[in-house]
Amino acid sequence: MNEQNRTEIATLGEFGLIHRLTDEIKPVNESTHYGVGDDCAILSYPAEREILVTTDMLMEGVHFDLTYMPLKHLGYKAAMVNLSDIYAMNGTPRQLTVSLALSKRFCIEDVEDLYDGIRLACEQHGVDIVGGDTTSSLTGLAISITCIGEARKEDIVYRNGARETDLICVSGDLGAAYMGLQLLEREKLVFKGQHEVQPDFAGKEYLLERQLKPEARRDIIIALAKAGIKPTAMIDVSDGLSSELLHICTQSNVGCRIYEEHLPIDYQTAIMAEELNMNVTTCALNGGEDYELLFTVPISDHEKVSQLEGIKLIGHITKADLRCGLITRDGQEFELKAQGWNPLREEK
């Protein structure tokens, strides 16, 4: 937090702060008719467009740790996780509302940093900030973002459309964001012990980037559309591959087989897992926060999807009674379980 240039929020009050944060926002979408400044924002979509709505809440100490998460990155990430949900429906994000609850330890410059990150994410994805709420909290920071997007009805991809023999695909790579978190947690402990020690992030930049600056995969949505591929089911990987794949299979009433050897894992992720004596496959399955797209396509799209860059085939859909399994490198089969991020489940 900024110690030198610190202006107390109380000097502006709620409305002054909102004015300062949103004054320069110029909507870029035709569907945004009226943004910040009245009781509601006003949007307008053509009748043939479906409207997508998603919302996410991030709580300090649960979803983020400000000792190593810069506020600008936090804002960027808070926006991205919402954009990612719109892409996961095969839609286009258009508007976003931002609600913040701030304790007294945050100053105006802090909130501006946070907003800078949100704005950057919005600019990159052509999204308008149209409203929100800014209030105080007794302890910590709470961020609640709602994102609104659009899609043509025939383009929407649900979680429940996977069919037997469909191919299971995932974009990018898995487990790196989780390894980034482990790395940051480790360096936080080191810091606590010895103040002279500098964090050792050399060669691990990718892991940090994946944790601190995740990107919603619009590029994949565009690439699929260009290739004429419409997934049968899709979800974004926020809680871990296993958990998301189980959502698709449960809601589609199918089973699946995925192959350990086909899971996309970055070199840095593998190295870090080894350093920490962790099983890298477990990290890829349950790590979470990858914000990659997990989707299924008909087997007839095999050739088309194989040619796309940054997409890996990791398995196939089966009948429901075969349940969900991982085939390991040595040919063993394990049932997939949702052991990913679940803030309301007791730690085991």
Added chain:
Amino acid sequence: MNEQNRTEIATLGEFGLIHRLTDEIKPVNESTHYGVGDDCAILSYPAEREILVTTDMLMEGVHFDLTYMPLKHLGYKAAMVNLSDIYAMNGTPRQLTVSLALSKRFCIEDVEDLYDGIRLACEQHGVDIVGGDTTSSLTGLAISITCIGEARKEDIVYRNGARETDLICVSGDLGAAYMGLQLLEREKLVFKGQHEVQPDFAGKEYLLERQLKPEARRDIIIALAKAGIKPTAMIDVSDGLSSELLHICTQSNVGCRIYEEHLPIDYQTAIMAEELNMNVTTCALNGGEDYELLFTVPISDHEKVSQLEGIKLIGHITKADLRCGLITRDGQEFELKAQGWNPLREEK
């Protein structure tokens, strides 16, 4: 909170809890195409409808105190404050998303109570719960609700349309919710001292109701439409009459005069103010949480609006350079200031 019948949230986890809370929700609106269960909710509105979006965040210890706020009432109120914002645009609320962050002291039965209140408010106003986020918090309860509604373009009423000579109207009465809060705070202190003392709420039921169970004024919106009156500007009274009137005047670039003798104040509010040695006019001006509608109409609508039940004319709009003033019973004039609820402003 329920002590006897207490099921830990951890026994269900996030998805189990969401399932339990939302399983029986059946959408009632044509515009709700798909509710809870995928990455996004899916809505669809006719092209000639504008879409209204509003969001509010309520934090424990700042916006509510669970020592005297039953969770069901809290849920009801959290939904109502959002519905009220849609009505304040002269719109109709249709969908709502609910994000909750819960600390470990809340059990499943607590969350069900909270949800019961949200559902009740939604049922009364024909609104569908279409999504949300349920997560954990380190301390306290955070509630973030986003409401989506609709209006015909020509029906929307902004804050910025008030014109010189317009009449200023307000529905219901003012200051009672604030008096209800004072009453509850007083009884809380009494409780802390002596456990045998029963709270003395006799004859003050209306104040409690206004604080614990506010109603969004759909009836006023309907009455205005029936009478063929379209307000020139409108806002709901959440932060206090002064603050809201200043929003209308600033955004409309006008001034105003309101008359102390015309402010609608309930008998119980006046009695309670006297008991507490407070100026009842100050309570009506700055109390907040009334969730009444404050609006302006052309002077040509004087007769029509005068005949409506539950609406009081409290003053008129002037040129901007006359600023905003209150004329007291003895003919003195005071400038209106926004001294209402402002969680980010330093206490004075």
